[in-house]
Amino acid sequence: MKRLDRLYMGTNTKMYKTISDTTAFLSRLDQLTADIPADHLELFVIPSYTSLESASRTVAGGRIRVGAQNMGWEDEGQFTGEISPVMLQEIGVNLAMIGHSERRHVFGETDRQEEKKVAKAISSGFTALLCIGETAEDKAYGLSDETLRAQLKIGLHSITAEQAANLWIAYEPVWAIGVNGVPADEQYADERHRVIKETLSELFGPETGLDIPVLYGGSVNPENAPLLIQMPHIDGLFIGRSAWDADRFNAIIRTVLPLFGSRKNAASPQSGSCKSQKEEIR
Numbered sequence: 001m002k003r004l005d006r007l008y009m010g011t012n013t014k015m016y017k018t019i020s021d022t023t024a025f026l027s028r029l030d031q032l033t034a035d036i037p038a039d040h041l042e043l044f045v046i047p048s049y050t051s052l053e054s055a056s057r058t059v060a061g062g063r064i065r066v067g068a069q070n071m072g073w074e075d076e077g078q079f080t081g082e083i084s085p086v087m088l089q090e091i092g093v094n095l096a097m098i099g100h101s102e103r104r105h106v107f108g109e110t111d112r113q114e115e116k117k118v119a120k121a122i123s124s125g126f127t128a129l130l131c132i133g134e135t136a137e138d139k140a141y142g143l144s145d146e147t148l149r150a151q152l153k154i155g156l157h158s159i160t161a162e163q164a165a166n167l168w169i170a171y172e173p174v175w176a177i178g179v180n181g182v183p184a185d186e187q188y189a190d191e192r193h194r195v196i197k198e199t200l201s202e203l204f205g206p207e208t209g210l211d212i213p214v215l216y217g218g219s220v221n222p223e224n225a226p227l228l229i230q231m232p233h234i235d236g237l238f239i240g241r242s243a244w245d246a247d248r249f250n251a252i253i254r255t256v257l258p259l260f261g262s263r264k265n266a267a268s269p270q271s272g273s274c275k276s277q278k279e280e281i282r
């Protein structure tokens with residue numbers, strides 16, 4: 001399997017943390033991680049909307065990237081409660097999370113809406129982080145892979161291979177997220193990541209498809225993070241509760257970074273070839 005060069009680590013603070021909480025968190029995280037080379041780690045934080053402008057100023061010129069938790073699909077219009085790409089660009093934000101489980105399952109967003117948002121984000125110069133994941137019911141009926149494939153095929157319907165260079169995917173099984181979530185074990189998560197990468201390769205070709213980072217999220221904690229990151233198809237971790245304390249998040253990053261590095265170094269020399277990538281994902 002092709003290895004990505006960098007480890008992807010991020011957190012979504014959901015509807016937690018005030019502006020001052022967020023800036024304190026970012027300042028501390030920035031200080032703690034300053035020595036990690038940017039070409040080893042892509043580190044991002046997705047705070048609340050009210051915190052975004054201050055957050056963006058706090059990390060300006062630094063190594064942490066700040067993203068929005070949602071984004072509308074038009075530049076302006078009669079969309080009460082939505083925030084447009086123009087508004088985000090004005091405050092220096094160029095990463096947008098689309099289709100988080102809570103947007104889909106609490107607020108009723110659909111795959112078709114996520115597709116419009118992803119398309120708008122990428123055409124506006126953003127990196128789009130598309131979140132996908134099966135429900136407990138999908139899993140019980142043995143439909144997890146079908147659900148993931150449908151979410152990708154609809155959510156990325158209008159995205160070209162060239163645009164896919166600005167795409168990240170987070171695999172977050174709905175049943176694994178939050179205080180009542182049960183973390184996916186590393187073998188289960190890795191097998192879903194394999195299916196996601198296979199689908200991305202079908203959509204965009206193996207060269208582009210296998211370059212798209214796929215992160216696991218859902219009750220990641222200090223104990224399971226090292227197990228997850230050693231799996232061959234997991235490119236990073238997207239963490240909620242366990243990352244909301246900067247020191248704790250930094251500790252997780254410090255634990256998994258060398259494990260990811262050894263995994264990357266273990267990649268076979270021929271892993272860059274189309275043939276070996278295709279063979280690996282089958």
Ligand SMILES: O=C[C@H](O)COP(=O)(O)O
Nearest residue numbers: 012177178218219240241
């Ligand atoms: O966006 C992050 C995920 O929803 C994971 O949250 P969690 O780690 O608290 O389960």
